[in-house]
Structures are given as C-alpha cells and as structure tokens.
Amino acid sequence: MRSxxxxxxxxxxxxxxxxxxxxxxxxxxxxxxxxLSHAYIWAVLVVFILPFLALVGFSFTTRPGEAGVxxxxxxxxxxxxxNLLWSLKISGLTLLINTLVSLPAAYAIVRHSFPGKRLxxxxxxxxxxxxxxxxxxxxxxxxxxxxxxxxxxxxxxLAMALGTFPxxxxxxxxxxxxxxxxxxxxxxxxxxxRWQTYRRIVLPLIGPGVSAGLLLCFxxxxxxxxxxxxxxxxxxxxxxxxVFNQIRTAGLAPTTAALAVTMQLxxxxxxxxxxxxxxxxxxxxxxxx
Amino acid sequence: MTGQTRSIAPLRPAPLAVLGRGDxxxxxxxxxxxxPAILLALLxxxxxxxxxxxxxxxxxxxxxxxGGPIATLANxxxxxxxxxxxLLVTLQLALLATIVDLIFGFPFAYxxxxxxxxxxxxxxxxxxPMFGALYIAFGMRFILLPGGPATPVLQALGIASTDxxxxxxxxxxxxxxxxxxxxxxxxxxxxxxxxxxxxxxAACLGAxPWQTFRRIVLPLTRAGTVAGALTVxxxxxxxxxxxxxxxxxxxxxxxxxxxxxxxxxxTDYGLSTAMGVVLLGVAFVVTYLSLxxxxxxLVE
Numbered sequence: 001m002r003s004x005x006x007x008x009x010x011x012x013x014x015x016x017x018x019x020x021x022x023x024x025x026x027x028x029x030x031x032x033x034x035x036l037s038h039a040y041i042w043a044v045l046v047v048f049i050l051p052f053l054a055l056v057g058f059s060f061t062t063r064p065g066e067a068g069v070x071x072x073x074x075x076x077x078x079x080x081x082x083n084l085l086w087s088l089k090i091s092g093l094t095l096l097i098n099t100l101v102s103l104p105a106a107y108a109i110v111r112h113s114f115p116g117k118r119l120x121x122x123x124x125x126x127x128x129x130x131x132x133x134x135x136x137x138x139x140x141x142x143x144x145x146x147x148x149x150x151x152x153x154x155x156x157x158l159a160m161a162l163g164t165f166p167x168x169x170x171x172x173x174x175x176x177x178x179x180x181x182x183x184x185x186x187x188x189x190x191x192x193x194r195w196q197t198y199r200r201i202v203l204p205l206i207g208p209g210v211s212a213g214l215l216l217c218f219x220x221x222x223x224x225x226x227x228x229x230x231x232x233x234x235x236x237x238x239x240x241x242x243v244f245n246q247i248r249t250a251g252l253a254p255t256t257a258a259l260a261v262t263m264q265l266x267x268x269x270x271x272x273x274x275x276x277x278x279x280x281x282x283x284x285x286x287x288x289x
Numbered sequence: 290m291t292g293q294t295r296s297i298a299p300l301r302p303a304p305l306a307v308l309g310r311g312d313x314x315x316x317x318x319x320x321x322x323x324x325p326a327i328l329l330a331l332l333x334x335x336x337x338x339x340x341x342x343x344x345x346x347x348x349x350x351x352x353x354x355x356g357g358p359i360a361t362l363a364n365x366x367x368x369x370x371x372x373x374x375x376l377l378v379t380l381q382l383a384l385l386a387t388i389v390d391l392i393f394g395f396p397f398a399y400x401x402x403x404x405x406x407x408x409x410x411x412x413x414x415x416x417x418p419m420f421g422a423l424y425i426a427f428g429m430r431f432i433l434l435p436g437g438p439a440t441p442v443l444q445a446l447g448i449a450s451t452d453x454x455x456x457x458x459x460x461x462x463x464x465x466x467x468x469x470x471x472x473x474x475x476x477x478x479x480x481x482x483x484x485x486x487x488x489x490x491a492a493c494l495g496a497x498p499w500q501t502f503r504r505i506v507l508p509l510t511r512a513g514t515v516a517g518a519l520t521v522x523x524x525x526x527x528x529x530x531x532x533x534x535x536x537x538x539x540x541x542x543x544x545x546x547x548x549x550x551x552x553x554x555x556t557d558y559g560l561s562t563a564m565g566v567v568l569l570g571v572a573f574v575v576t577y578l579s580l581x582x583x584x585x586x587l588v589e
Contacts, residue, residue: 037400044397045414048466051428052417054438058431101325108322112315122580124326127334129576131527133545134565137552138337141344141562145353146336162333165326223421226529226545230553244423247534252431260424264417271416275409 052264059258072258080259083239087263090157090238091221097161098168098217103210106172107198111181121173125166135163136230143231151233159231160221167220168213175209176202208278215274219267239263338569345563350556364563372560375542376567382532382543383525385457386464390521393465394472395514399506401473402480415470422467426534429463430454433535455537463531468521475520479513480506512582519579523572544568 059072076084108114109121127135139159140150149155183205187197203210225240232241239259246256345365347358368376405411418425432439433454443453453459483506491501507514529549532540544564552561 034404037404040396041400041405041411044393044469045411048469049414049417050432051425051463051466054428054432055424057438097329101329104322105326108319112319112322114316114319120323120327124330126576127330129523129572130334130338131545131568131572133527133529133548134338134341134569134572135334137548137561137565138341139333140553141558142337142340146340158329158333162329165329169326219416219419223424225421225423226527229549240421240423243427244530247427247430252427252434257427257431260427264420264424267420268413268416272413275413 052261055257055261055264058252059254059261061254072254073262075255076258076262079255080239080242083237083242083259084262086236087222087239090153090160091218093153093157094160094164094221095214095217097157098165099210099214101161101165102168102172102213106169106176107202109169110173110176111184124169127162128166132163132226133230135159136227139227140230150231153233153236155233156228156231156236159227160224163224163227164217164220167216168210171209171212171216172206175206175212179205211274211278215270218270222267222270223263341562341565344558345566347559349560350558352558361559364559365567367560368563368567372547372564374539375544375547375564378539378542379526379528379544379568380571382457382460382464382528382540383522385461386468386525386528387518387522389461389465390469390472391514391518394469394517395476397469398473398476398480402477403485415473418467418470421530422463422528423530425463425466426530429459430534433459455535457536457540460528460531460536460540463535464525464528467531468524471520471524472517475513475517476510477513479510479516483509516579516582519575519582523575523579526568526571526575 062071105124109117136159139155139162143149143155147155149158179202183201184197187201188194192200223240225238225244228238228241229244232238237245240263243256243260243263246253246259250256344352346360346362348361348363349359351357351359401408401411431437433443435451435454439453443449487505487509488501491505492498496504527545528543529545532543533546536543545568548561548564548568550561551557551564
C-alpha cells in the first residue's frame, strides 16, 4: 500500500512526541485525545461495514437439510450465474460508451475555448443529481412510447451510461487541467499530428484519471438496481436487481446474501486493484477523499 | 497544480491561432468532440424530462391514448392533498439522515484530515456504502431481524426487535450510512484547504479547543459543510430500498417507491410523472444551492 504524499503537516515531528509526553501532563491529555480520535474513526468504520459483515455471516449459515457454505456460493454460480454475467456485460458496454463519450468531451472542455463552457459542464454533470427514480420513470416512458427500446439490452446500457458518464468526465477533466499544456505543444512542434499527440502524450499522462473514472463508473453500474428496475428489458435481470427481487419475493435467504457478498467482493477487488496500481490520490476530487 | 498551469499560460504564444485556418474549423472540431456527450444528455436526460413534465399535466394514461391527452392539474392537486404525507415523509427522512451525517461526519472528517496517516485502509473501507443502498438495507434488515445478531443488544436496551426493524430510526440509520462518504468528502475538502497553523496560532494565543473550533474551524469550513449537507439531502430524497426494506407502512410511502408503484405497476402515468417532477424540483433546488456554496471552480 502506498501512502498518500499530501499529508497535512503534523503539529509536532513524530519522533519527538513520546519523551515530551512522558514529561509534561499537557501533552499526555493530548495523547488521550489522539487515542479517542482514532478509536472514533475505527468505530465509525466498523459501523460502515457492519451490514456487509452481517451479510457475510448470513451467507455462511445454512438451512436445515442443506450441506453448507459451499452450497450457498455454489448456488450463486449455478442459479445466479446468468445474472452475474449480465451485470458484467452491461458494465463493460457502459464503460466503453462512457469512455467514447467522456474523453473527447473532457478534452474539448479543458483545452478548447468556447462560450458557455461553465453552463455546458453543469448541463453534462446534471444527471448525477437527478434522483434514480426520476431517471427511471422518464426513461421507461420514453423507451415505451418514443424510442421503442424496451426490449433491447441497449436501452439499459444507454440508461446506465447516461447516469454515470459524468463520473468519468469529472476525473478526466481534473487530470487534464493538472497536465501542463507544454507537452502537447512540444509534441506539435516536433511534427506530431493531433491524434498522435493525443494517443502518445496526453492519454498516457491522464491514464490514472481515466482509470479513476472507469473505476467509479464500474462500481456504480455493477451494483445499480434502481434505474435497472425501471428499464430492464424482459428476461434480462442483472445481479443487483436479482438481489432486490429475491428479497421482495422470497424474503431473506442465505443464498441471496451470498450473491450480495459476491457482488461487493468483486467491487472491492476492483477498488483495491486501483489503489495498488495508481494510488488513492487519483480519486481526489471525485467521490472519495 | 492549477497554479503551475496558470503561471505557464502567459508564456504560451497562442499556438493554435497561428496554425489555425480560422475559427470555423476550430469551432467545428470543438463541436465534434462535445457532440457525443451532448447527444447522450439531450436524448436520454433532457428530452425524457421534458416528456414527463408534459405528461404530468395530463390525466391518467391519457397522454398517449388515441383520443388525445386530457389536460388537468389534478395530479399536482393530489400531491398537495392525498399524497402530501408521501412528500413530507420523504423530506423528513432526508432531513434526519442529513442531520445524523452532519453530527457524525464533521468529527470524522476533521480527524481524518488532521490526524490519520493510515489513509488507504480507511478509504478502502469507506467505499463500502458506495456499492449501494440495497446491500446496506439488506444487511441491516438481517441484523435487526427478530432472532438476528442485534437481538441481544436490543433486549439489553429494552427495545422489542419488531419495533426496531420496521421503524423510522432504522431507515434513517441505513440512509445515513449510504450518504456518509459524501458528507465526509465535502467537509474534508474544505478542511484540507484550512492551514493547520491557524489552529495552532489560536491555541498559542490562549484559545481553548472549543473556542478554536467555533471561531476558526467552523467559519472557515462553512461552505464545505453546507455543500455537504445539501449534497446528502439531495441524494437522500431519492431513497428507495431503505424505506422499502426497513420502514413501516409510513416510511414505505417515500416518493421514489410511490413513483414506481403508480407509474410502472399501476400505469397511472399522470400521477407518477407529477411525483417525479416534484422530486426533480426538490433535487434541482438543492443542487443549485449546493453548487453555489461549494467551490464549483472545476471549470473556469
């Protein structure tokens, strides 16, 4: 794990603290305060993951007459396998569309000058602030009566893309703004075409920003159930929607918990992989500190 | 980082203007780059929103009937009358979740920004709520189930577990877990911009910790705190799974779920779109205020 480079300046150098604390009472109360602070952070974090831990525990329970834990997770792969595959497929297609839509738009927003830029950026990021149920009802009605997309997988993919492309746009815009323009100018001076400059210079340098966008979009789309509930075509049930339907129709079952745990573990793996590859700082200014 | 870019800007000899064949080609290229995003937003957000606004002024499912739409304001009258409790309970839940987040989020953000050095594990655990309210509500429901893990704790506190499961506090609790990261993010960003030496200076000048907090930290982070509260509120009014899985009949009336019931299940398009429009209106007002308060300086 890499530590973040932008740590706030500590009031005291770390090394000088223990001896000083031993001597002066003022500092020992500070130490108590510190301990309480850290305890608070961890207490809140435990509450955070309590629902997840409960689901893990639940997924490990068995009903009378069933063989055990392996069955629950086996059941997930067996019965819910289709749903998992649909979720992965929808997420993949959505990420593709988001990339194709957001990269050019972010480049134009940062590097070109045109009137009404601020307004355009607001207009493009607005989908983030529209409640899911409103996106859902408006899309299901237009799909029904105007676009005739209700039976197509693409209706769902486009709905997901609409809801999440701002999540991709924002980190790419941030990354581009942090990238001095001289690299592109140098490349242009050396005779590269625009496309070459973009592919060889800009894209690798904003790579972490793009990946941050992809990560955010993936964990949202992969776990999205609300808009999906409205616009999913008949016969296509993604895994989170399956969880929702199972709870609504079959009550709480360990197998459903196992599916929910599987989904969260896949999402967590994506996050940890990102932290490992790029470091958490590239998510700055997006959703996580 | 931005400062760096800015300091370079004056040295730049307007390269594209020298090379360019004129503004027209450049404009065209800008438009071409922006077109996919604009199209996606127009076709799949703005047009459908206009569509439901139109539909909300028509009766039932008459908007698409062969006889032509029947114009009416009855849907909005219903929301102001029979469905007013639905709107009020939605606002109440959102407000309570915001308050809980504010109370627990401010100390969390402060400690995280000023004291915590092990940030990666904290960040990794903080992403759990982002995976969705559904899993949180599911997990909470299992915890609170009679005979579930929380039963001994609740018994010790003298609460019947049936009261705990389908109740307002459990809904608010689940909602505030879901939105907690947004609050911490907003306050944390604001705190990160406050120089810690200001607090040290206040302490050196004899201010007590509470005075430092009230006179220095709180005023300097007010914009972030307000923006965080508004963001959380905006996210909370669309709450769907939490009231449904954890709430009593009262909380289950939350608007988002009613929109689904009326619109998709009972095909009363007029009423459900009117509710959607009301929800949208609240979300827009809140977003507008929050963007005004937050820095909003991403694009200049």
